[in-house]
Amino acid sequence: MKILGPEKSLLQSIDEALIEGSKNQKQNGYPLRPSAAGYCSRKLAYDVSAFHGHMEKVEEVKKPNILRLLDLGHYIESHAISYIRKNTDWDVKYCQQSVILFKLASGRMIEGSIDLALVSKDNKYKAIADCKTVGNRWSSGFQSKWDEMNNKLERLPSVHKFADDAFYIDDIAAFFKEIGEDALQKNIMQINAYLHSGWAKEQGFQFGIVYQYLKDSSKHREIRFRPSQAVFDQLKTKYELVEKYGSKGKPESVPKDFPLGSFSCAYCPYAQQCWPGDRTSKAYWQTQPKKNWADKINDLEKGAELKELFLKREKLETDTNILPVIEQEIITAMINHEVRKIKLDDGQIFEVVLRKSPRERLVLVRSKE
Numbered sequence: 001m002k003i004l005g006p007e008k009s010l011l012q013s014i015d016e017a018l019i020e021g022s023k024n025q026k027q028n029g030y031p032l033r034p035s036a037a038g039y040c041s042r043k044l045a046y047d048v049s050a051f052h053g054h055m056e057k058v059e060e061v062k063k064p065n066i067l068r069l070l071d072l073g074h075y076i077e078s079h080a081i082s083y084i085r086k087n088t089d090w091d092v093k094y095c096q097q098s099v100i101l102f103k104l105a106s107g108r109m110i111e112g113s114i115d116l117a118l119v120s121k122d123n124k125y126k127a128i129a130d131c132k133t134v135g136n137r138w139s140s141g142f143q144s145k146w147d148e149m150n151n152k153l154e155r156l157p158s159v160h161k162f163a164d165d166a167f168y169i170d171d172i173a174a175f176f177k178e179i180g181e182d183a184l185q186k187n188i189m190q191i192n193a194y195l196h197s198g199w200a201k202e203q204g205f206q207f208g209i210v211y212q213y214l215k216d217s218s219k220h221r222e223i224r225f226r227p228s229q230a231v232f233d234q235l236k237t238k239y240e241l242v243e244k245y246g247s248k249g250k251p252e253s254v255p256k257d258f259p260l261g262s263f264s265c266a267y268c269p270y271a272q273q274c275w276p277g278d279r280t281s282k283a284y285w286q287t288q289p290k291k292n293w294a295d296k297i298n299d300l301e302k303g304a305e306l307k308e309l310f311l312k313r314e315k316l317e318t319d320t321n322i323l324p325v326i327e328q329e330i331i332t333a334m335i336n337h338e339v340r341k342i343k344l345d346d347g348q349i350f351e352v353v354l355r356k357s358p359r360e361r362l363v364l365v366r367s368k369e
Protein backbone atom coordinates (compact mmCIF):
# COMPACT_ATOMS: atom_id res chain seq x y z
CA MET A 1 0.00 0.00 0.00
CA LYS A 2 1.26 3.46 -0.76
CA ILE A 3 1.29 5.38 2.51
CA LEU A 4 0.78 9.07 2.01
CA GLY A 5 3.48 11.30 3.43
CA PRO A 6 6.99 10.45 4.63
CA GLU A 7 7.94 6.89 5.62
CA LYS A 8 8.88 7.99 9.08
CA SER A 9 5.99 8.39 11.51
CA LEU A 10 5.51 11.53 13.51
CA LEU A 11 6.23 9.51 16.65
CA GLN A 12 9.55 8.20 15.32
CA SER A 13 10.61 11.78 14.58
CA ILE A 14 9.69 12.90 18.10
CA ASP A 15 11.46 9.99 19.81
CA GLU A 16 14.62 10.28 17.72
CA ALA A 17 14.82 14.01 18.41
CA LEU A 18 14.35 13.42 22.13
CA ILE A 19 17.09 10.79 22.29
CA GLU A 20 19.43 13.01 20.31
CA GLY A 21 18.61 16.01 22.53
CA SER A 22 19.22 14.01 25.70
CA LYS A 23 22.66 12.89 24.40
CA ASN A 24 23.62 16.52 23.90
CA GLN A 25 22.40 17.46 27.34
CA LYS A 26 24.57 14.97 29.22
CA GLN A 27 25.62 16.44 32.57
CA ASN A 28 29.26 17.37 32.34
CA GLY A 29 29.35 19.58 35.42
CA TYR A 30 30.69 18.66 38.85
CA PRO A 31 28.44 15.88 40.22
CA LEU A 32 28.29 17.02 43.85
CA ARG A 33 25.32 19.37 43.82
CA PRO A 34 22.53 19.98 46.37
CA SER A 35 20.18 17.96 44.15
CA ALA A 36 22.48 14.94 44.58
CA ALA A 37 22.30 15.11 48.40
CA GLY A 38 20.20 11.96 48.74
CA TYR A 39 22.15 9.88 46.22
CA CYS A 40 24.28 6.91 47.16
CA SER A 41 27.83 7.95 48.21
CA ARG A 42 29.37 5.20 46.07
CA LYS A 43 27.43 6.28 42.98
CA LEU A 44 28.58 9.86 43.49
CA ALA A 45 32.15 8.64 43.94
CA TYR A 46 31.94 6.89 40.54
CA ASP A 47 30.57 10.09 39.00
CA VAL A 48 33.32 12.20 40.60
CA SER A 49 35.91 9.68 39.47
CA ALA A 50 34.61 9.99 35.89
CA PHE A 51 34.55 13.78 36.21
CA HIS A 52 38.25 13.73 37.10
CA GLY A 53 38.96 11.51 34.09
CA HIS A 54 39.73 8.26 35.94
CA MET A 55 36.97 6.30 34.23
CA GLU A 56 34.22 6.59 31.62
CA LYS A 57 31.03 8.04 32.99
CA VAL A 58 28.25 5.47 32.80
CA GLU A 59 25.26 7.38 31.53
CA GLU A 60 21.74 6.40 32.39
CA VAL A 61 19.91 5.81 29.13
CA LYS A 62 16.39 7.15 29.41
CA LYS A 63 13.65 5.94 27.11
CA PRO A 64 11.76 8.56 25.08
CA ASN A 65 8.57 8.05 27.11
CA ILE A 66 10.51 8.79 30.31
CA LEU A 67 12.01 11.89 28.70
CA ARG A 68 8.50 13.02 27.69
CA LEU A 69 7.21 12.41 31.21
CA LEU A 70 10.06 14.42 32.74
CA ASP A 71 9.37 17.23 30.33
CA LEU A 72 5.66 17.13 31.10
CA GLY A 73 6.57 17.31 34.80
CA HIS A 74 8.20 20.72 34.23
CA TYR A 75 5.01 22.10 32.68
CA ILE A 76 2.88 20.70 35.50
CA GLU A 77 5.24 22.14 38.07
CA SER A 78 4.98 25.65 36.66
CA HIS A 79 1.19 25.20 36.43
CA ALA A 80 1.13 24.15 40.12
CA ILE A 81 3.35 27.08 41.12
CA SER A 82 0.94 29.43 39.36
CA TYR A 83 -1.70 28.39 41.94
CA ILE A 84 0.61 29.42 44.76
CA ARG A 85 1.29 32.69 42.97
CA LYS A 86 -2.38 33.50 42.38
CA ASN A 87 -4.27 31.96 45.25
CA THR A 88 -2.27 32.11 48.45
CA ASP A 89 -0.87 34.54 51.01
CA TRP A 90 2.58 33.78 49.67
CA ASP A 91 4.69 35.58 47.10
CA VAL A 92 6.81 33.45 44.81
CA LYS A 93 10.28 34.95 44.90
CA TYR A 94 13.86 34.35 43.89
CA CYS A 95 13.18 31.59 41.33
CA GLN A 96 16.48 30.11 40.09
CA GLN A 97 18.52 31.81 42.82
CA SER A 98 22.14 30.56 42.67
CA VAL A 99 23.63 29.72 46.05
CA ILE A 100 26.89 28.40 47.48
CA LEU A 101 26.50 25.73 50.14
CA PHE A 102 30.07 25.16 51.30
CA LYS A 103 33.66 24.73 50.20
CA LEU A 104 35.32 21.32 50.20
CA ALA A 105 38.84 20.81 51.58
CA SER A 106 40.00 20.50 47.95
CA GLY A 107 38.80 24.07 47.36
CA ARG A 108 35.86 23.05 45.19
CA MET A 109 32.62 24.89 45.85
CA ILE A 110 29.34 23.04 46.28
CA GLU A 111 26.76 25.21 44.64
CA GLY A 112 23.27 24.96 43.25
CA SER A 113 20.21 26.87 42.28
CA ILE A 114 17.00 27.23 44.28
CA ASP A 115 13.87 26.66 42.19
CA LEU A 116 11.29 28.22 44.44
CA ALA A 117 11.43 30.53 47.46
CA LEU A 118 8.26 31.76 49.15
CA VAL A 119 7.77 34.85 51.28
CA SER A 120 4.44 35.43 53.04
CA LYS A 121 2.71 38.64 52.00
CA ASP A 122 2.93 40.00 55.57
CA ASN A 123 6.68 39.22 55.40
CA LYS A 124 6.47 37.05 58.55
CA TYR A 125 7.39 33.72 56.99
CA LYS A 126 10.00 32.59 54.51
CA ALA A 127 10.24 29.11 53.07
CA ILE A 128 12.34 27.34 50.48
CA ALA A 129 10.13 25.02 48.53
CA ASP A 130 10.25 22.59 45.66
CA CYS A 131 7.37 21.42 43.53
CA LYS A 132 7.56 17.72 42.65
CA THR A 133 5.19 15.97 40.31
CA VAL A 134 4.47 12.38 41.21
CA GLY A 135 2.71 9.53 39.46
CA ASN A 136 0.24 7.12 40.98
CA ARG A 137 -0.42 3.41 40.69
CA TRP A 138 -2.11 0.65 42.57
CA SER A 139 0.18 -0.27 45.39
CA SER A 140 1.22 -3.86 45.97
CA GLY A 141 -0.24 -3.26 49.41
CA PHE A 142 -3.77 -2.12 49.92
CA GLN A 143 -4.27 1.28 48.29
CA SER A 144 -3.01 3.55 45.56
CA LYS A 145 0.56 4.73 46.17
CA TRP A 146 -0.70 8.26 46.87
CA ASP A 147 -3.19 7.14 49.53
CA GLU A 148 -0.69 4.71 50.96
CA MET A 149 1.78 7.57 51.45
CA ASN A 150 -0.90 9.71 53.12
CA ASN A 151 -1.67 6.88 55.54
CA LYS A 152 2.01 6.30 56.19
CA LEU A 153 2.59 9.97 56.97
CA GLU A 154 -0.40 9.96 59.32
CA ARG A 155 1.03 6.99 61.21
CA LEU A 156 4.71 7.95 61.51
CA PRO A 157 5.58 9.32 64.97
CA SER A 158 7.88 12.01 63.50
CA VAL A 159 5.10 13.46 61.32
CA HIS A 160 2.29 15.75 62.41
CA LYS A 161 -0.74 16.25 60.16
CA PHE A 162 -1.81 19.89 60.47
CA ALA A 163 -4.45 20.10 57.73
CA ASP A 164 -5.90 17.89 54.99
CA ASP A 165 -3.01 16.51 52.93
CA ALA A 166 -0.60 18.80 54.82
CA PHE A 167 2.09 17.42 57.11
CA TYR A 168 4.80 18.86 59.33
CA ILE A 169 8.11 17.23 60.31
CA ASP A 170 10.03 18.73 63.18
CA ASP A 171 12.93 16.27 63.19
CA ILE A 172 13.86 15.19 59.66
CA ALA A 173 16.65 12.86 60.88
CA ALA A 174 14.06 10.85 62.83
CA PHE A 175 11.74 10.96 59.82
CA PHE A 176 14.44 9.53 57.51
CA LYS A 177 14.88 6.56 59.86
CA GLU A 178 11.14 5.93 59.90
CA ILE A 179 10.39 6.34 56.18
CA GLY A 180 13.41 4.44 54.81
CA GLU A 181 14.34 4.65 51.15
CA ASP A 182 11.92 7.10 49.56
CA ALA A 183 12.13 9.93 47.01
CA LEU A 184 10.67 12.29 49.61
CA GLN A 185 13.81 11.84 51.69
CA LYS A 186 15.93 13.00 48.74
CA ASN A 187 13.67 16.03 48.18
CA ILE A 188 13.92 17.06 51.83
CA MET A 189 17.71 16.60 51.90
CA GLN A 190 18.06 18.88 48.89
CA ILE A 191 15.89 21.66 50.34
CA ASN A 192 17.58 21.27 53.74
CA ALA A 193 20.91 21.87 51.99
CA TYR A 194 19.58 25.06 50.39
CA LEU A 195 18.26 26.26 53.75
CA HIS A 196 21.82 26.10 55.10
CA SER A 197 23.36 28.16 52.31
CA GLY A 198 24.80 31.51 53.34
CA TRP A 199 22.24 33.27 51.16
CA ALA A 200 19.20 31.53 52.73
CA LYS A 201 20.50 32.25 56.22
CA GLU A 202 21.11 35.90 55.41
CA GLN A 203 17.61 36.21 53.97
CA GLY A 204 16.12 34.54 57.06
CA PHE A 205 14.47 31.48 55.51
CA GLN A 206 12.85 29.49 58.30
CA PHE A 207 11.59 26.19 56.93
CA GLY A 208 11.29 23.97 53.89
CA ILE A 209 8.31 22.74 51.88
CA VAL A 210 7.98 19.84 49.47
CA TYR A 211 4.90 20.52 47.39
CA GLN A 212 3.83 17.30 45.68
CA TYR A 213 1.42 17.34 42.76
CA LEU A 214 -0.22 14.17 41.49
CA LYS A 215 -0.11 14.13 37.69
CA ASP A 216 -3.06 11.78 37.27
CA SER A 217 -5.67 13.62 39.32
CA SER A 218 -4.30 17.04 40.38
CA LYS A 219 -4.33 16.06 44.06
CA HIS A 220 -1.64 17.85 45.99
CA ARG A 221 0.22 17.42 49.28
CA GLU A 222 2.39 19.69 51.41
CA ILE A 223 5.26 18.40 53.51
CA ARG A 224 6.70 21.17 55.63
CA PHE A 225 9.79 20.70 57.79
CA ARG A 226 12.23 22.34 60.18
CA PRO A 227 15.80 22.51 58.80
CA SER A 228 18.35 20.23 60.46
CA GLN A 229 21.96 21.28 61.02
CA ALA A 230 22.90 17.65 61.80
CA VAL A 231 21.59 16.43 58.44
CA PHE A 232 23.45 19.25 56.69
CA ASP A 233 26.69 18.36 58.53
CA GLN A 234 26.30 14.74 57.42
CA LEU A 235 26.06 15.95 53.84
CA LYS A 236 29.31 17.90 54.21
CA THR A 237 31.08 14.83 55.59
CA LYS A 238 29.65 12.67 52.78
CA TYR A 239 30.73 15.06 50.02
CA GLU A 240 34.23 15.40 51.54
CA LEU A 241 34.63 11.61 51.47
CA VAL A 242 33.28 11.30 47.94
CA GLU A 243 35.57 14.04 46.64
CA LYS A 244 38.59 12.61 48.51
CA TYR A 245 38.36 9.15 46.95
CA GLY A 246 36.53 10.01 43.75
CA SER A 247 39.17 12.55 42.74
CA LYS A 248 41.87 9.88 43.21
CA GLY A 249 39.95 7.36 41.10
CA LYS A 250 39.19 5.15 44.10
CA PRO A 251 35.39 5.09 44.26
CA GLU A 252 35.45 1.61 45.82
CA SER A 253 36.84 3.17 49.00
CA VAL A 254 33.53 4.98 49.51
CA PRO A 255 30.76 3.01 51.26
CA LYS A 256 27.67 1.81 49.45
CA ASP A 257 24.66 3.52 51.01
CA PHE A 258 22.14 1.00 49.74
CA PRO A 259 21.97 -2.79 49.90
CA LEU A 260 21.27 -5.27 47.13
CA GLY A 261 17.50 -5.38 46.76
CA SER A 262 17.08 -1.62 47.24
CA PHE A 263 15.32 0.51 44.65
CA SER A 264 18.43 2.72 44.27
CA CYS A 265 20.60 -0.23 43.29
CA ALA A 266 17.91 -1.75 41.07
CA TYR A 267 18.27 0.85 38.33
CA CYS A 268 21.67 2.32 39.16
CA PRO A 269 24.04 2.72 36.17
CA TYR A 270 26.87 1.32 38.36
CA ALA A 271 24.97 -1.80 39.42
CA GLN A 272 27.42 -4.10 37.61
CA GLN A 273 30.47 -2.53 39.28
CA CYS A 274 28.91 -2.85 42.75
CA TRP A 275 27.14 -6.15 42.45
CA PRO A 276 28.88 -8.07 39.63
CA GLY A 277 26.76 -10.93 38.39
CA ASP A 278 23.74 -9.93 40.43
CA ARG A 279 20.64 -8.69 38.70
CA THR A 280 19.81 -5.76 40.93
CA SER A 281 16.38 -5.11 39.43
CA LYS A 282 15.39 -8.76 40.01
CA ALA A 283 16.71 -8.56 43.57
CA TYR A 284 14.56 -5.47 44.13
CA TRP A 285 11.38 -7.07 42.79
CA GLN A 286 12.02 -10.10 45.00
CA THR A 287 11.69 -7.83 48.03
CA GLN A 288 8.21 -6.72 46.96
CA PRO A 289 5.17 -8.40 48.47
CA LYS A 290 4.21 -11.59 46.72
CA LYS A 291 0.85 -12.31 45.20
CA ASN A 292 -1.94 -11.02 47.33
CA TRP A 293 -3.89 -14.02 48.63
CA ALA A 294 -7.49 -13.61 49.70
CA ASP A 295 -8.30 -13.43 53.41
CA LYS A 296 -10.82 -16.05 54.50
CA ILE A 297 -13.90 -14.31 55.83
CA ASN A 298 -14.11 -16.63 58.86
CA ASP A 299 -10.53 -15.81 59.90
CA LEU A 300 -11.20 -12.08 60.09
CA GLU A 301 -11.84 -10.41 63.41
CA LYS A 302 -14.74 -8.46 61.93
CA GLY A 303 -15.73 -11.27 59.57
CA ALA A 304 -19.33 -11.38 60.86
CA GLU A 305 -19.98 -7.79 59.80
CA LEU A 306 -18.62 -8.44 56.32
CA LYS A 307 -20.52 -11.73 56.07
CA GLU A 308 -23.77 -9.91 56.71
CA LEU A 309 -23.00 -7.34 54.02
CA PHE A 310 -22.12 -10.02 51.46
CA LEU A 311 -25.32 -11.86 52.33
CA LYS A 312 -27.26 -8.65 51.71
CA ARG A 313 -25.44 -8.25 48.43
CA GLU A 314 -26.33 -11.78 47.34
CA LYS A 315 -30.01 -11.18 48.00
CA LEU A 316 -29.98 -7.90 46.12
CA GLU A 317 -27.74 -8.97 43.25
CA THR A 318 -30.52 -8.45 40.71
CA ASP A 319 -31.57 -5.06 42.06
CA THR A 320 -29.31 -2.78 40.07
CA ASN A 321 -30.42 0.29 42.02
CA ILE A 322 -29.51 -0.99 45.48
CA LEU A 323 -26.53 -3.17 44.53
CA PRO A 324 -24.04 -0.27 44.09
CA VAL A 325 -25.02 1.07 47.53
CA ILE A 326 -24.38 -2.27 49.23
CA GLU A 327 -21.14 -2.74 47.32
CA GLN A 328 -19.98 0.68 48.45
CA GLU A 329 -20.72 -0.36 52.05
CA ILE A 330 -18.68 -3.53 51.53
CA ILE A 331 -15.78 -1.55 50.05
CA THR A 332 -15.81 0.85 53.00
CA ALA A 333 -15.92 -2.03 55.49
CA MET A 334 -13.09 -3.85 53.71
CA ILE A 335 -10.96 -0.70 53.66
CA ASN A 336 -11.64 -0.12 57.36
CA HIS A 337 -10.50 -3.65 58.13
CA GLU A 338 -7.56 -3.39 55.71
CA VAL A 339 -8.76 -6.31 53.60
CA ARG A 340 -8.23 -6.05 49.87
CA LYS A 341 -9.29 -9.53 48.79
CA ILE A 342 -11.73 -11.77 50.57
CA LYS A 343 -12.82 -15.41 50.23
CA LEU A 344 -16.38 -16.24 51.25
CA ASP A 345 -17.55 -19.51 52.81
CA ASP A 346 -18.78 -20.78 49.44
CA GLY A 347 -15.37 -20.16 47.80
CA GLN A 348 -16.30 -16.97 45.92
CA ILE A 349 -13.53 -14.36 45.99
CA PHE A 350 -14.08 -10.61 45.82
CA GLU A 351 -11.47 -7.91 45.52
CA VAL A 352 -11.41 -4.12 45.84
CA VAL A 353 -9.64 -2.58 42.85
CA LEU A 354 -8.89 0.95 41.73
CA ARG A 355 -10.47 1.92 38.42
CA LYS A 356 -9.11 5.05 36.77
CA SER A 357 -11.63 5.54 34.04
CA PRO A 358 -14.01 7.31 33.54
CA ARG A 359 -13.11 8.65 37.00
CA GLU A 360 -10.87 7.35 39.77
CA ARG A 361 -12.88 5.10 42.11
CA LEU A 362 -12.73 1.85 44.05
CA VAL A 363 -14.91 -0.98 42.80
CA LEU A 364 -15.72 -4.48 44.05
CA VAL A 365 -14.96 -7.22 41.51
CA ARG A 366 -14.98 -11.01 41.49
CA SER A 367 -11.50 -12.43 41.51
CA LYS A 368 -9.52 -15.65 41.14
CA GLU A 369 -7.22 -16.94 43.88
Ligand code: SF4
Nearest residue numbers: 040043256265268274
Ligand atom coordinates in the same frame (compact mmCIF):
# COMPACT_ATOMS: atom_id res chain seq x y z
S1 SF4 B 1 24.56 -0.05 42.74
FE1 SF4 B 1 23.71 0.61 44.70
S2 SF4 B 1 25.46 0.68 46.09
FE2 SF4 B 1 26.27 0.68 43.99
S3 SF4 B 1 26.52 2.80 43.41
FE3 SF4 B 1 24.50 2.18 42.71
S4 SF4 B 1 23.12 2.73 44.40
FE4 SF4 B 1 25.19 2.73 45.22
